[in-house]
Amino acid sequence: xxxxxxxxxxxxxxxxxxxxxxxxxxxxxxxxxxxxxxxxxxxxxxxxxxxxxxxxxxxxxxxxxxxxxxxxxxxxxxxxxxxxxxxxxxxxxxxxxxxxxxxxxxxxxxxxxxxxxxxxxxxxxxxxxxxxxxxxxxxxxxxxxxxxxxxxxxxxxxxxxxxxxxxxxxxxxxxxxxxxxxxxxxxxxxxxxxxxxxxxxxxxxxxxxxxxxxxxxxxxxxxxxxxxxxxxxxxxxxxxxxxxxxxxxxxxxxxxxxxxxxxxxxxxxxxxxxxxxxxxxxxxxxxxxxxxxxxxxxxxxxxxxxxxxxxxxxxxxxxxxxxxxxxxxxxxxxxxxxxxxxxxxxxxxxxxxxxxxxxxxxxxxxxxxxxxxxxxxxxxxxxxxxxxxxxxxxxxxxxxxxxxxxxxxxxxxxxxxxxxxxxxxxxxxxxxxxxxxxxxxxxxxxxxxxxxxxxxxxxxxxxxxxxxxxxxxxxxxxxxxxxxxxxxxxxxxxxxxxxxxxxxxxxxxxxxxxxxxxxxxxxxxxxxxxxxxxxxxxxxxxxxxxxxxxxxxxxxxxxxxxxxxxxxxxxxxxxxxxxxxxxxxxxxxx
RNA sequence: GCGCCGGUGGUCUAGUGGUAGGACCUGAGCCUUCCAAGCUCAUGGCCCGGGUUCAAAUCCCGGCCGGCGCACCA
Numbered sequence: 001x002x003x004x005x006x007x008x009x010x011x012x013x014x015x016x017x018x019x020x021x022x023x024x025x026x027x028x029x030x031x032x033x034x035x036x037x038x039x040x041x042x043x044x045x046x047x048x049x050x051x052x053x054x055x056x057x058x059x060x061x062x063x064x065x066x067x068x069x070x071x072x073x074x075x076x077x078x079x080x081x082x083x084x085x086x087x088x089x090x091x092x093x094x095x096x097x098x099x100x101x102x103x104x105x106x107x108x109x110x111x112x113x114x115x116x117x118x119x120x121x122x123x124x125x126x127x128x129x130x131x132x133x134x135x136x137x138x139x140x141x142x143x144x145x146x147x148x149x150x151x152x153x154x155x156x157x158x159x160x161x162x163x164x165x166x167x168x169x170x171x172x173x174x175x176x177x178x179x180x181x182x183x184x185x186x187x188x189x190x191x192x193x194x195x196x197x198x199x200x201x202x203x204x205x206x207x208x209x210x211x212x213x214x215x216x217x218x219x220x221x222x223x224x225x226x227x228x229x230x231x232x233x234x235x236x237x238x239x240x241x242x243x244x245x246x247x248x249x250x251x252x253x254x255x256x257x258x259x260x261x262x263x264x265x266x267x268x269x270x271x272x273x274x275x276x277x278x279x280x281x282x283x284x285x286x287x288x289x290x291x292x293x294x295x296x297x298x299x300x301x302x303x304x305x306x307x308x309x310x311x312x313x314x315x316x317x318x319x320x321x322x323x324x325x326x327x328x329x330x331x332x333x334x335x336x337x338x339x340x341x342x343x344x345x346x347x348x349x350x351x352x353x354x355x356x357x358x359x360x361x362x363x364x365x366x367x368x369x370x371x372x373x374x375x376x377x378x379x380x381x382x383x384x385x386x387x388x389x390x391x392x393x394x395x396x397x398x399x400x401x402x403x404x405x406x407x408x409x410x411x412x413x414x415x416x417x418x419x420x421x422x423x424x425x426x427x428x429x430x431x432x433x434x435x436x437x438x439x440x441x442x443x444x445x446x447x448x449x450x451x452x453x454x455x456x457x458x459x460x461x462x463x464x465x466x467x468x469x470x471x472x473x474x475x476x477x478x479x480x481x482x483x484x485x486x487x488x489x490x491x492x493x494x495x496x497x498x499x500x501x502x503x504x505x506x507x508x509x510x511x512x513x514x515x516x517x518x519x520x521x522x523x524x525x526x527x528x529x530x531x532x533x534x535x536x537x538x539x540x541x542x543x544x545x546x547x548x549x550x551x552x553x554x555x556x557x558x559x560x561x562x563x564x565x566x567x568x569x570x571x572x573x574x575x576x577x578x579x580x581x582x583x584x585x586x587x588x589x590x
Numbered sequence: 591g592c593g594c595c596g597g598u599g600g601u602c603u604a605g606u607g608g609u610a611g612g613a614c615c616u617g618a619g620c621c622u623u624c625c626a627a628g629c630u631c632a633u634g635g636c637c638c639g640g641g642u643u644c645a646a647a648u649c650c651c652g653g654c655c656g657g658c659g660c661a662c663c664a
Binding site: 019024025026028079085144199201519521522539 | 637
């Protein structure tokens with residue numbers, strides 16, 4: 001992934017990705033996908049959509065990348081994404097100031113404190129640099145927010161942020177999305193889109209960037225009722241790296257099935273297990289090497305505070321394990337947050353099997369009395385009576401026996417209401433169900449990292465007659481183009497015939513490239529480098545002018561990985577290539 | 591953000607205080623009946639700004655970008 005890496009060199013040279021705005025010196029952490037990369041990325045997204053949206057019966061949305069500030073107040077990103085950095089005056093190292101405080105004092109949750117307060121604490125406790133031990137008192141703490149900030153409309157009265165994850169765009173629309181799902185759990189909502197994080201130090205090519213594409217599924221479930229179809233993935237095998245192995249001296253990967261890890265309690269939640277199985281199949285299908293892939297459980301310290309359990313999909317790239325995806329059980333954290341901060345309900349009405357009858361204390365205050373008596377506070381008094389009835393119905397019974405008045409407190413002031421003006425009753429009501437806040441299961445994937453991993457894992461170098469042959473062994477389904485069409489030579493009508501074939505194949509919906517420049521071998525090599533799985537060559541036999549007249553109307557189809565060739569009739573060529581691309585047949589079936 | 595190292599055509603690189611050469615790639619032509627063959631020609635470059643100097647791509651300073659290490663990665 002670093003400079004001098006042959007995969008990065010190839011990616012730049014052949015148009016997979018390049019650093020953006022190079023004409024202006026470049027900008028760190030932003031990449032442009034070139035023609036090959038954009039096609040590859042689109043194909044990867046299409047297969048994800050097929051697997052996680054269509055096959056799962058979920059619905060896809062497309063939310064804005066800019067959201068107003070309250071959304072991120074509710075989600076916790078406004079505070080949680082704010083880092084406090086303090087720089088050591090001696091050694092120059094920067095550290096998280098809140099971590100320094102929490103690690104060296106009894107103070108907890110320094111993260112949520114004001115900057116000034118943390119500065120005071122650092123001075124009070126005479127805290128020192130974790131690296132060199134120099135005193136940090138008096139050092140200014142710098143605020144660094146990972147979110148890109150902007151303004152919505154003129155002026156700065158309406159701040160907005162570029163979303164740091166796509167998920168919030170789904171959560172905030174939950175009330176309407178539940179309606180679209182006819183208020184039936186479970187339902188899943190997917191989104192593929194850009195997210196933005198103003199990283200301090202982007203590194204390692206496409207693996208750590210400031211703008212990236214996420215593919216996320218938010219599955220809303222009833223935690224008491226809904227279960228995944230685990231049977232459909234129980235035989236999927238994958239390497240698992242649970243906490244116990246990570247903490248062991250000689251911990252190792254456990255190669256086993258999804259069914260087993262769930263049975264053994266290694267993966268606690270059935271939904272997480274289910275999506276690990278789905279995701280493993282998908283990563284394999286797009287060309288991630290399963291010998292360099294694993295599912296790693298989050299260590300206790302890594303877990304977000306609301307997450308019961310979390311697993312990452314990881315791939316080995318250049319000797320490092322990088323995170324490709326996270327699978328988290330988020331509980332009702334997200335929906336509860338938005339319910340608390342917004343004016344909407346983020347619940348689903350869940351019907352009981354049988355309606356139940358309950359006794360419920362109610363009040364129906366006489367507003368024609370309360371109004372004149374309490375003026376502007378009348379409504380608040382009525383509310384207070386209402387909640388008192390729910391909380392402590394005995395207060396009303398006592399009032400009847402006692403002095404005949406009910407006492408409530410509104411903003412510190414006591415009000416007394418005659419019991420006969422309260423309208424207190426114990427009602428028998430029939431309830432057919434209750435409002436529940438669904439729990440969220442979230443598989444969240446990084447598309448750019450998947451793309452980079454696929455490039456890295458599919459790259460191969462062969463020696464052929466002393467020459468290096470570079471090949472991207474991309475699965476046909478995701479390759480930027482499915483087929484290259486060449487005339488054996490650019491004369492004698494071969495090129496014209498080849499162009500006719502290009503048109504036919506494109507009409508059939510295939511991604512085709514045409515090339516008649518230079519020797520045929522060079523053209524094969526060009527396609528090898530960008531991962532085109534098949535090449536079609538028009539030769540003299542095609543025209544009926546070769547040694548074997550029976551081959552008229554046929555072309556050679558060459559397979560990238562073996563460089564073997566088979567003759568195929570032009571009449572069935574588009575069907576054959578489509579079947580090869582979709583995996584309906586293999587090259588050996590020809 | 592800190593430290594060290596670096597930045598020459600699309601890619602990989604040589605090089606000097608007097609404005610640059612190669613290889614590959616790419617394009618045109620010739621040749622060529624299946625895996626980067628050959629010949630001819632052509633396109634294309636010293637990261638940006640400032641300083642020193644008669645003269646800077648070269649030396650110095652700053653910036654930008656990259657690699658590595660540290661920190662960060664909710």
